Amino acid sequence: MATPSILVTGGAGFIGSHTVVALAEAGYRPVVYDNFSNSQQSILEGLRQILGYEVPCYVADCTHRGALLEAMEREQVQGVIHFAAFKAVGESVQEPLRYYRNNLDALLTLVEVMLELGVHDLIFSSSCTVYGEPEQLPVTEHSPILPAISPYGNTKQIGEEILRDVVRAGKPLRIISLRYFNPIGAHPSALIGELPIGVPNNLVPYITQTAAGLRPELVVFGDDYPTPDGTCIRDYIHVMDLAEAHVAALRSLERLGALASHYDVFNIGTGEGASVLDVVRAFEEASGNALPYRIGPRRPGDVAAVYADATKARDQLGWTARRTLREALADAWRWEQRLQTLAPPNTESH
Numbered sequence: 620m621a622t623p624s625i626l627v628t629g630g631a632g633f634i635g636s637h638t639v640v641a642l643a644e645a646g647y648r649p650v651v652y653d654n655f656s657n658s659q660q661s662i663l664e665g666l667r668q669i670l671g672y673e674v675p676c677y678v679a680d681c682t683h684r685g686a687l688l689e690a691m692e693r694e695q696v697q698g699v700i701h702f703a704a705f706k707a708v709g710e711s712v713q714e715p716l717r718y719y720r721n722n723l724d725a726l727l728t729l730v731e732v733m734l735e736l737g738v739h740d741l742i743f744s745s746s747c748t749v750y751g752e753p754e755q756l757p758v759t760e761h762s763p764i765l766p767a768i769s770p771y772g773n774t775k776q777i778g779e780e781i782l783r784d785v786v787r788a789g790k791p792l793r794i795i796s797l798r799y800f801n802p803i804g805a806h807p808s809a810l811i812g813e814l815p816i817g818v819p820n821n822l823v824p825y826i827t828q829t830a831a832g833l834r835p836e837l838v839v840f841g842d843d844y845p846t847p848d849g850t851c852i853r854d855y856i857h858v859m860d861l862a863e864a865h866v867a868a869l870r871s872l873e874r875l876g877a878l879a880s881h882y883d884v885f886n887i888g889t890g891e892g893a894s895v896l897d898v899v900r901a902f903e904e905a906s907g908n909a910l911p912y913r914i915g916p917r918r919p920g921d922v923a924a925v926y927a928d929a930t931k932a933r934d935q936l937g938w939t940a941r942r943t944l945r946e947a948l949a950d951a952w953r954w955e956q957r958l959q960t961l962a963p964p965n966t967e968s969h
């Protein structure tokens with residue numbers, strides 16, 4: 620049988636590019652489909668160096684039905700992993716229409732094209748933000764879904780609902796939504812990694828940029844939360860573990876055999892919570908550098924603690940996170956150091 624081709628929308632992005640590597644390692648033929656609105660061509664070069672060959676890449680938008688149809692037909696795609704979306708929470712609050720238009724139009728167009736071509740298998744990027752501030756920890760897939768705080772989060776909730784409804788209507792699609800916790804780290808080769816635009820919002824890129832001297836200090840957003848050290852708790856997962864979860868999900872769909880309609884959802888996290896100060900300490904150990912930081916005020920919208928119960932993924936997908944927090948931070952640091960050798964430090968645009 621020919622190697623199955625898998626379309627990876629947003630395949631040049633952070634999680635997408637690492638999933639391209641995991642797919643190739645698992646014997647699939649990944650095809651990147653990306654409009655490069657929030658990603659860079661240099662990632663394709665990193666992929667080429669890791670894999671030893673050039674990954675096919677279509678530079679196009681998921682809302683462009685004709686381009687999507689052509690790419691999927693030409694590549695004889697057998698499954699799709701859909702990452703392509705706008706993802707900046709704050710920006711989504713400022714520009715809700717742009718977020719709803721882009722993220723939902725892309726998903727709807729993709730599903731329509733899949734149905735038209737008879738492509739059945741889809742993995743959708745969702746987020747633990749659907750749980751809001753959970754009453755019980757760890758959160759299972761049965762934990763209540765709370766109204767989204769941001770338009771970005773709402774596009775993930777609505778995306779899940781659209782997919783569930785399409786399957787409920789008996790359409791021949793087999794879909795898994797993966798609810799990601801906090802992806803961090805980079806490929807251990809440091810040839811691909813996260814490329815934040817402007818000042819990073821996320822903790823780990825902020826830490827690595829601080830250690831690289833691009834930022835004077837980390838501001839810890841609040842130490843008066845009801846947690847052991849007062850700082851927020853999250854479930855930080857190595858991006859390669861997360862990437863491998865997509866392969867496990869795809870394989871589980873293939874095991875369904877001839878079953879036409881299927882929808883399911885899985886938490887993808889480590890099952891371990893780490894506080895902001897835990898991350899700072901683990902980073903200091905991993906990098907051998909002291910990290911300058913100070914405690915600042917809370918960031919609006921942050922929940923005190925959220926971490927996954929990932930037993931469903933373990934039991935049904937045979938997947939579990941294998942890499943440690945320290946390993947993830949060491950890989951993130953290696954990537955940041957490599958970035959500094961490529962481009963002169965630019966604190967303005969970083």
Ligand code: UDP
Nearest residue numbers: 820821822825838839840851853895918921
């Ligand atoms: N955080 C922080 N300082 C920063 C960025 C993040 O203290 O400069 C904290 C934030 O309050 C949260 C955790 O780090 O508790 C993870 O934040 P991030 O934005 O990476 O992910 P989120 O969980 O908000 O999606």
